[in-house]
Each structure stands twice: as structure tokens, then as C-alpha cells.
Amino acid sequence: MCLAVPGQLLSVTGEDPLFRRGRVAFGPLVKEISLACLPEVKVGQYVLVHAGIAISAIDAEEAQRVLALLESLEEDEP
Amino acid sequence: MKYLDEFRDRDAVASLAAAIRAAATKPWRLMEVCGGQTHSIVRHGLDTLLPENVELIHGPGCPVCVTPTEAIDRAIALALRPGTALCTFGDMLRVPGSRGSLAQAKAEGGDVRMVYSPLDAVKLAQQEPELEVVFLAVGFETTAPAHALAVLQAHNLGLRNFSLLVSHVLVPPAIEAIAASADSRVDGFLAAGHVCAVMGEEQYRALVERLRVPIVITGFEPVDILLGVLLCIRQLERGEARLENPYARVVRSDGNRQAQAMVSEVFEEVPRRWRGIGELPRSGLALRPAFHDYDAERRFDLSGVRADDDPRCVAGEVLRGVKKPHQCGAFGTACTPERPLGAPMVSAEGACAAYYRYRRSEAQPATASAT
Numbered sequence: 529m530c531l532a533v534p535g536q537l538l539s540v541t542g543e544d545p546l547f548r549r550g551r552v553a554f555g556p557l558v559k560e561i562s563l564a565c566l567p568e569v570k571v572g573q574y575v576l577v578h579a580g581i582a583i584s585a586i587d588a589e590e591a592q593r594v595l596a597l598l599e600s601l602e603e604d605e606p
Numbered sequence: 607m608k609y610l611d612e613f614r615d616r617d618a619v620a621s622l623a624a625a626i627r628a629a630a631t632k633p634w635r636l637m638e639v640c641g642g643q644t645h646s647i648v649r650h651g652l653d654t655l656l657p658e659n660v661e662l663i664h665g666p667g668c669p670v671c672v673t674p675t676e677a678i679d680r681a682i683a684l685a686l687r688p689g690t691a692l693c694t695f696g697d698m699l700r701v702p703g704s705r706g707s708l709a710q711a712k713a714e715g716g717d718v719r720m721v722y723s724p725l726d727a728v729k730l731a732q733q734e735p736e737l738e739v740v741f742l743a744v745g746f747e748t749t750a751p752a753h754a755l756a757v758l759q760a761h762n763l764g765l766r767n768f769s770l771l772v773s774h775v776l777v778p779p780a781i782e783a784i785a786a787s788a789d790s791r792v793d794g795f796l797a798a799g800h801v802c803a804v805m806g807e808e809q810y811r812a813l814v815e816r817l818r819v820p821i822v823i824t825g826f827e828p829v830d831i832l833l834g835v836l837l838c839i840r841q842l843e844r845g846e847a848r849l850e851n852p853y854a855r856v857v858r859s860d861g862n863r864q865a866q867a868m869v870s871e872v873f874e875e876v877p878r879r880w881r882g883i884g885e886l887p888r889s890g891l892a893l894r895p896a897f898h899d900y901d902a903e904r905r906f907d908l909s910g911v912r913a914d915d916d917p918r919c920v921a922g923e924v925l926r927g928v929k930k931p932h933q934c935g936a937f938g939t940a941c942t943p944e945r946p947l948g949a950p951m952v953s954a955e956g957a958c959a960a961y962y963r964y965r966r967s968e969a970q971p972a973t974a975s976a977t
Contacts, residue, residue: 530642530667530748530800531826531954534609546755546762555607562725565751565865574609576803576856579695579745579752580723583865584803584856586609591855595612598829602621 532578534586535559537571552577609855613827622832623655629839633659635791636838637784637927639777640798641668641955642826648960650828660839663791663927666780667798669745669773670701670953671925672880675913677773678703681742683911684771684902685716691734692771693727694742696720697954702946704913724756724770731760731768740902743770746777748800750891751865754872757893757900771902772892775878777801778809779889785817789928794838796824796831799853804869806861811849818847825853872897881915881949882922919948924957931961938966 535552542548545567552561552575562581563569575582612618638644644664647653653662666672682703685692692708699709699720712718721727724741731739743753753770760768777798784790797810802823810821820841824834830853837850851857869891878890893901902908915921918936923929931937931950941947943962950956 530640530669530746530798532748532800532803534607536608544762546758562723562752562755564755565862565868567864576800578800579749580725581752581755583748583751583800583862584858587855587858591609591612594829594833594852594855597833598615598618598621601625602617 530578532576532583534574534576536574537569539571550582552582610827613825613829615829618829619655619832622829622836626660626832626836626839627657629836629843630657630660631843633661634793634839634842635661635663636794636796636835637663637665637792638796638824638831639665639667639781640801641665641671641953641957642800643667643796643798643824643831644957645955645960646826646828646831648964652828652831655832656835660835662835664924664930664957665927666784666880666883666925667746667777668925668950668953668955668957669749669775670697671921671949671956672775672882673701673744673773673949674879674881675702675704675915676911677744677771678708679705679911679913680903680908681708681771682706682711682716683908684740684906685711685718686714687738687906689736690738690740691717691719691730692740692742693719693721693724693730695744697952698742698744700943700946700952701949702916702952724752725759728756728759728763728765728768731765732763735767737767739768741768741770743772743774746775746798746801747804747869748798750774750869750873751804751862754868757872757897758868760900761897766899769900769902769905770893774873774891775880776875776889776891778813779886780880780883781813782817783883783886784926785819787926789926792819792927793842794820794822796834796838797821799823799825799830799857802851802853802857802861804862804865806857807849807851807859814847814849820847821849823849823851823853823857825856882925916947921948921950924950931958932965934958938962
């Protein structure tokens with residue numbers, strides 16, 4: 529039930545903050561998603577979507593930090 | 607897909623497994639709290655990559671599983687009520703109530719509609735003003751903002767035919783109850799990443815202080831889960847108990863403030879009964895008095911609906927991490943996804959469903975030993 533999927537925000541519509549929504553691409557699939565919980569999000573950003581609403585904007589730098597940590601682990605291996 | 611594929615990378619998984627083997631010198635038991643994580647672990651066989659002295663214990667983080675049977679019975683009663691549509695997420699459909707499931711109620715003519723989002727149920731109420739639309743609001747903190755938003759939208763639109771049947775639960779009280787229970791076997795917790803995406807780190811930092819166990823905020827992909835295991839074991843080996851957040855690409859320290867504000871505008875904390883754990887104080891959400899018009903339990907008379915769980919089902923012990931699914935005498939025989947005795951066998955996050963789907967061949971029912 530807590531499954532949430534990352535997708536890229538393509539466009540934003542609606543003025544009223546409660547009804548503001550965006551088109552989000554999950555690979556080839558595009559769905560209309562509520563942006564009521566992410567007032568600051570910008571087109572082009574990746575968002576995490578759960579039950580039809582975006583709950584988090586994905587931080588690209590933090591993602592990169594984990595990937596860099598993994599590379600350092602791989603180098604440690606004998 | 608970006609942010610999925612790189613966190614499923616085979617080489618990264620292999621080197622994390624090697625790092626865990628190198629780090630773990632003593633026996634450790636870690637509980638992954640969320641059922642979504644359980645499914646990822648069993649599906650990808652991540653537990654089989656761990657050394658023998660590291661055991662993953664499956665936690666209670668399946669909202670469908672901890673929902674008392676009578677909540678299902680109430681939903682069924684509403685679905686069978688003339689002029690009422692019961693809307694729900696798909697994974698509630700086959701969960702057994704005391705006299706059948708929502709899927710069976712639908713087959714018998716009940717109006718049960720599967721929706722992707724509670725906001726779809728608001729749209730339905732808007733399009734069909736003569737229809738009473740009830741959404742079965744089951745979930746953890748991750749889902750609470752969507753339910754709060756549905757109520758706020760319905761209120762804003764002036765809808766009088768929309769309500770929620772609420773059976774919401776909160777994660778920290780469950781972690782605390784499990785850590786404090788006499789049969790607790792847990793050395794550290796992998797906290798549920800998407801719950802924390804909404805709620806942030808603060809509650810978990812407080813739990814670490816009180817319980818003196820490491821908690822690592824963990825995502826759902828194989829790399830995320832093994833990284834959570836590695837960081838938790840490194841803490842345990844050093845005798846530390848801290849909160850760590852390697853899932854910071856999704857989880858901000860503050861969580862999602864906007865979502866938290868919506869949830870606390872609409873809901874208040876109440877005691878809630880958990881299947882297998884019992885009643886826990888301040889462990890559930892209910893609609894605040896200002897939103898009682900949207901409370902299905904107040905709108906419709908459901909007081910006569912009472913239910914008992916099937917005595918053969920050991921869901922309680924599975925949910926507390928005391929038993930693994932295939933240690934149940936009914937697993938795969940009296941209890942299957944087609945004829946389930948308890949919710950963990952059918953929910954998309956249920957531990958029994960995960961073992962049935964991915965581990966049935968190696969688990970001989972009733973005689974199987976723990977892995």
C-alpha cells in the first residue's frame with residue numbers, strides 16, 4: 529500500500545492549490561497527478577507518486593551520493 | 607526507468623552483500639517495518655544473499671493486514687446498501703471479512719469500485735450527486751495525505767455525498783510496541799521510507815532515544831534495502847544506536863510539511879486496535895469533529911457489525927515477527943490466496959502472500975523450519 533513510483537513532471541495545470549495537478553511520465557505511461565502536497569515543484573523534476581498524489585520531489589544530488597558510495601564499495605572488493 | 611534501474615543494479619547488490627558479510631561478526635536480527643520492503647526482499651531473494659548470522663524479520667507494515675476484520679465487514683455492509691458505492695484500492699478486494707470479501711460482495715450485486723486514488727472517488731461523487739460514495743481509507747502515514755486531500759476537496763466542492771470509512775494506522779506506536787514486547791527479537795529497524803517521506807526524521811530520532819536501537823530509514827529497491835541492512839549492522843557492531851537516512855533522495859529531514867499540515871487539519875490521533883497486536887494508544891487517525899460530515903461511521907448506522915478472526919490464522923504472530931509465514935500450519939493448505947484465512951495471504955504487502963508467491967516450492971507447509 530505504501531508503494532510509490534518515481535516519474536518526471538511534464539506540465540502543471542490549475543491555480544487553486546487544492547486542485548493543482550500535473551502530467552507525470554512513468555517511462556512510457558503518462559498520468560495526471562495531484563501536486564497539492566508539493567507546491568514548489570517545477571516541470572522537469574522527478575517526483576515520487578503514491579495513490580495519485582506526489583508526496584516528494586526526488587533530490588538528484590542525494591541519489592548521486594548513494595551511487596558514489598556504492599562505487600566506493602565496489603572498489604573495496606578484493 | 608530513472609531512479610529505479612540504478613537501484614536494482616546486480617553488481618551493486620553483489621558488492622553490498624559482500625560488505626554485509628564482511629561487517630557482520632555476531633548474530634543480528636533486523637526488522638524491515640514495511641510490507642512493501644518484505645515483498646522486495648522475498649521477490650529478489652535478498653535474504654538469501656545475507657550471511658547466516660543476519661536475519662531479516664518481517665514487520666507489521668501492511669495496513670491491510672493489521673486492519674481488524676470488522677472494518678472489512680463494515681465496508682461490505684456499505685457496498686450492499688442500496689444507492690451506495692464503496693470505493694477502494696485494489697488490494698482490499700480479496701481481504702477476508704468474517705463472511706466473505708468485498709470481491710464476493712461485488713459478485714453478489716454490491717457496488718464495489720476499485721480506484722487508483724481517493725481523488726477518483728471525489729470525482730465520482732461530483733459526477734453522480736444521487737450516489738452515496740464511500741472510500742475505504744486504510745493506510746499508514748504515506749497514504750494519509752491523499753485521504754486528507756480527498757476530504758478537503760470534497761469540502762471545497764460542497765459535496766454532501768462523499769465520506770471516508772477510516773481505518774488509519776501510525777507506524778511509530780507499532781515499532782515501540784514490538785520493541786517493548788516480551789517476545790521481541792529485534793536488534794535494529796529498517797524504517798519505512800515512504801512513511802518517512804511524509805513524516806520526516808523527528809519521530810524516529812525520538813524512538814532511537816527511547817528504545818536505544820539503531821533505526822535506518824530505508825527505501826524499497828534491492829540496493830536501498832541492502833544499504834539499510836549494511837548501515838544498521840555497522841552501527842550494531844560498533845555498539846551504536848543512531849538514526850541514519852540513506853534514503854535522502856526521497857526523505858527530507860522535515861518530511862513533507864505541506865502534507866503534514868493537511869493531515870493534521872483533517873485527522874486527529876486516536877487509539878486503534880491492530881490485528882495481532884491489540885489496541886495501541888494514539889496509533890490511529892480519525893476525522894476531526896469539523897469533518898464529521900465526511901465520516902461514514904457517523905453517516906451510516908454500522909454499529910451492529912461485529913466480527914471475529916479465523917482462529918486458525920496466526921497473522922498476529924507473523925505481524926509481530928514471531929513466526930514466519932511458512933511456520934503456520936494452514937500455510938498453503940487451508941490458507942491460500944484463493945481461499946485466504948487472513949489478510950496477510952492476499953494483501954500486496956502481506957508477508958504470507960510474498961512467501962506463497964515466491965517461496966512455496968521450498969517451504970513444506972507446517973513442517974518447514976525457519977530460514
